[in-house]
Amino acid sequence: MTVDPGLPDHITPRRVVIIGGGFAGLFAARTLRHAPVQVTVVDRTPHHLFQPLLYQCATGILSEGQIAVPLRHVLRRHENVDCVLAEVTDVDVAARRVIGLRPTGRPIEIPYDDLIVCAGVQQSYFGHDEYALVAPGMKTLEDALTIRRRVFGAFEMASTATDPAERRRWLTFALVGAGPTGVELAGQIHEVATFTLRNEYRQFDPDETTVLLLDGGKEPLAPFGPKLAARAAKALAGMGVELHMGSIVTAVDARGIEVKGPDGTARRFDAGTVLWTAGVTAPALAGQLARRTGAEQDRAGRLKVRPDLTLPGHPEISVVGDLMSLGHLPGVAEVAMQGGLYAGRRITRQVERGAGEPRPFRYHDLGSAAYISRGRAVLSVGPVHASGLVGWLGWLFIHLAFLTSFRNRLGALLTWATAFSRETRRERAVTMARVKPGEDLYHPVPESLAARERTRS
Amino acid sequence: MTVDPGLPDHITPRRVVIIGGGFAGLFAARTLRHAPVQVTVVDRTPHHLFQPLLYQCATGILSEGQIAVPLRHVLRRHENVDCVLAEVTDVDVAARRVIGLRPTGRPIEIPYDDLIVCAGVQQSYFGHDEYALVAPGMKTLEDALTIRRRVFGAFEMASTATDPAERRRWLTFALVGAGPTGVELAGQIHEVATFTLRNEYRQFDPDETTVLLLDGGKEPLAPFGPKLAARAAKALAGMGVELHMGSIVTAVDARGIEVKGPDGTARRFDAGTVLWTAGVTAPALAGQLARRTGAEQDRAGRLKVRPDLTLPGHPEISVVGDLMSLGHLPGVAEVAMQGGLYAGRRITRQVERGAGEPRPFRYHDLGSAAYISRGRAVLSVGPVHASGLVGWLGWLFIHLAFLTSFRNRLGALLTWATAFSRETRRERAVTMARVKPGEDLYHPVPESLAARERTRS
Structure with a gap:
């Protein structure tokens, strides 16, 4: 050969x-x-x-x-x-x-x-692929745009709500999976609600938003080790993100999510948006x-x-x-x-x-970082653990270092500088599908899944 | 009142x-x-x-x-x-x-x-709404993303072509309507083919692309006046864009377009991509x-x-x-x-x-500008007519002046500087639909139109 x-x-x-x-x-x-x-x-x-x-x-x-x-x-x-x-x-x-x-x-x-x-x-729904119908995953560009549409769409839907319970439901985001992606999404959605959308709605204050982070495990960001996991949990709780660890999802529908809590009791959370980052397959x-x-x-x-x-x-x-x-x-x-x-x-x-037995692969752990919100991140580089602003600066450095191989650093830095310093996210534009009976512009039902849903019910 | x-x-x-x-x-x-x-x-x-x-x-x-x-x-x-x-x-x-x-x-x-x-x-297809099925218009954000998918998708399709005629068809873009939007699109697609995609395909040279600009009128950019219209026509022809003025579209399908030429003869152009900017309603x-x-x-x-x-x-x-x-x-x-x-x-x-007869509305014409390609634009401001680099600088100034009201000037200038100075367009990413029989990832048929097409045939 x-x-x-x-x-x-x-x-x-x-x-x-x-x-x-x-x-x-x-x-x-x-x-x-x-x-x-x-x-x-x-x-x-x-x-x-x-x-x-x-x-x-x-x-x-x-x-x-x-x-x-x-x-x-x-x-x-x-x-x-x-x-x-x-x-x-x-x-x-x-x-x-x-x-x-x-x-x-x-x-x-x-x-x-x-x-x-x-x-x-790919995203795993642990045998419940029908959850994907209402709870998009986070693996592809399509997923990201779907989530963008749903997150910003939820606030629009809240503005159309005619009763308080309906509005509260649209202002509740349930995120399944407390790994880096789930934690980062939770932090970002919280920031969208409390910072980005400030003064944009007349009928309600987006600040009333509830972000739930649910996971079957004991702590968020478990792979970062107990010390950073605890700091991440503290940072999230400090922001107002509701952490529900030890919660196993038992059902997901268009209006919320049901879990079995750590003490075995069933609990339902009404939520207009459910996002799924729990597992891979x-x-x-x-x-x-x-x-x-x-x-x-x-x-x-x-x-x-x-x-x-x-x-x-x-x-x-x-x-x-x-x-x-x-x-x-x-x-x-x-x-x-x-x-x-x-x-x-x-x-x-x-x-x-020519052939020959190669040296085995050895992974050099250069560290991991997860961004929680503006100026807050957790970072683990070898023996060094950091959180808060130091962690965030580390996060920034790592991402700039890697981005540079194919995007220019300056552009990313400028984008982030804008996003952090001003009350704006520049890429909020979403496209919307046409209204069909039983769905709204922000939540079109993919044909294949709708068909599956029809045959089930 | x-x-x-x-x-x-x-x-x-x-x-x-x-x-x-x-x-x-x-x-x-x-x-x-x-x-x-x-x-x-x-x-x-x-x-x-x-x-x-x-x-x-x-x-x-x-x-x-x-x-x-x-x-x-x-x-x-x-x-x-x-x-x-x-x-x-x-x-x-x-x-x-x-x-x-x-x-x-x-x-x-x-x-x-x-x-x-x-x-x-909205876009008008002059009584032939079925053309929209294959020839998207240019009015909404959805339209822009559809065209982005089709333009970059056409080159991908060309790379999958198994015979030369098929490849030539995918490398042919027919644009209906030689107003500012049609002219600008023609210039951009030409630039994508000859500049942006340089060295990206191994099976063919994107430079072989043909851009056709078809219109029923006598000259492109007619509202700019005969002098600038002639300059625009010259600039387009100089770039290699094929101008077909006096051509009335008689049919559009997934594989091309049929027109009646200025001398009354019918003519067919095979084209993998047909874009429509001809009229409004x-x-x-x-x-x-x-x-x-x-x-x-x-x-x-x-x-x-x-x-x-x-x-x-x-x-x-x-x-x-x-x-x-x-x-x-x-x-x-x-x-x-x-x-x-x-x-x-x-x-x-x-x-x-209190009420009172107001002064009638008077329009102050601040001029018009159309961008043809890198460093080339036509501009008409009162008695001043400009084309080429001067026109382009005028175009840049006008757009920066208006953009500033809601986006920051620096960001746009940087984006344009990047797009003009480097062989890259930063926003080429597209999302794709799933394959259904009879369509490809880049050309999914919208359900409503597909249904209409089915009932027609």
Whole structure:
């Protein structure tokens, strides 16, 4: 399988196919820039998404273009890289071909010598996909725009309310999942209500908004460790966010949410907006790959990899990013970037120097940060733990440092400076669907889910 | 009907209702800021749209938030103004009530003492609404995002093409209507193809793109006068845009467009993307108002007004903006702003000094400008005509001057500086619909139109 480094022109270069243009895929493609290989990045969207800031797009701070850049644009100077827009449905492991569907619905097959799978994970509703009908997740650009429409739409709906209970319901936001995304969304929605929308409504004060953060676990931001988790909980409570830990969701509908509390009692919260960031699950492709290669999947369906990030018995298939299951590494951008880098380097070395047992992947934890609200964040970098303003400055530094690789720092800094210093979020514009009976402009029911709902009831 | 200026607290202030939050409505509301009146702005969207730059949102230069700002936000410090989100369906002229539908579908009635109607106009397909199925117009934020998806999507589709004719079709854009919007779109699409997407596709050179600009008239930008029209035609031709003047559209379908040329011969152009900016028509509300008040409508359905911009026999109803028909005033932002200002001032004066015959409305033409491509624009300010770089600098100055009223100048200037100086448009991100049989991700068929299409065929 190895190819000589000094590749003569008439020999077809080794073909590397990368499934997914997220952090892992992008870093793998970049690492392979100077390797004598032909790289194809397949993704079902044309853009690379800066997912850690999706919540800022959802709450009107950043525009779509500020968190989603065309993959082709990022990789335009990588002459050995081509981008293909397609949804990968299967991999023919024996014939070494990736099988997918073009946006036209036309099938496509892409042969590979090396395959890097970084297709990511999707929102999990723990077997209750019907919750998605009323409680959007936070994984894609579409999700962010749906949440933007619902969050700002909820205040509009509150202004149309004719009785106090209806208004209170529209001013209640229930967020399921107290991980970084849930905590960040809670902080942002609170800020929208108390700061951004100040003086904008005549019939009520948006300040009356209630933000509920519900989670089955013991504390918010549990992966940050007990000390920062406690500080985050304190910061959220101090802002007025209602934390309901140890709460298991038992039902979600268009008017609220039902949970079983820590003491086992059932409780209902009326809420006009329910957002879901509680869990993730691997896409169907992971199951296909497991069946075809005999690889194991973990509880969330992620693929278990060897220390060199390949599937057992298949040194030509690496799995990196959120879809990779290795030890207890978290599903964060940093792990994906380092995994992509490792997979790209491993292939480069093989091509240039021939095969050989590579050093196992080692994750260098550069720290994690979660932004709670203006000037408040929690940050954990090695032994250093910070919260409040120091944490926020750390957050700012980390995000500017990473953003710089593909957006200009100045632009982001200016945007944030504007959002923090003035009573405005610049990206509040939403598009609205037409009214159909039984729904409003801000809450159109997706056709597929509506149909499913109809057959159920 | 007049109310004393020193209004005691227990007297209900005069109620002014403004239908539409465009340039006319916004300027009317602002003018009434210090008048002893209660103002309600009713709009079916929550934002004021800076329509002259819609084409920049459609082609990836500006984000939605940069051209659409929440009306409530713009007017938050106007304590006598409230914004109501509703679609106005009728006006009960006798009872002086505006009748509409809330986003929930719930009916709403708003009483008025004075009514300012500035509901604008919509895209006209000259009796062929089915064209909208394949040829989106350019009036709303939704339109801009649809066009953004189609323009950038066309290049993606070209990259999936399996035969040269199919690729050529996807690389052909047919624009119907050579007014400012059509000319600006043509220039931008040409720039996207030759500049923005440079080096991004491996299978073809986006430079091979053909942009067709079709119009039934004799020259593009006719309202700018023959001299600038000729310069615009020369600039477009110099860039490689194919001008087809004197061409009447006879059919539009998903694969192209058919026209009758100036010599009467039929001709077909294969084009993957057809965009429509050819004509405007008044919304149904104008017809309702004409029936209820006996007002006349012009050919496009606009309401003919008296010299004081009111409807004959109804001094309490002003019609301003694009919906107003007065002499041969063009449907541009400048006329709308001055009309809104006039209507607001007229009411202020009546309330403060009692009724009296006001001076007739006089439009002060501050000039027009159309942006063709980087560093190229045509500009007409009184006796001054300019094109090329000088025209472009004038265009920049005019737009910065007007933008400043509600966005910060620096931000827009920076955005434009980036778009002009670097090979990038920052706002290329699009969302895509799911594949249904017979359509692709970039060209989902709107349900309502698909249903109509089905019943037709």
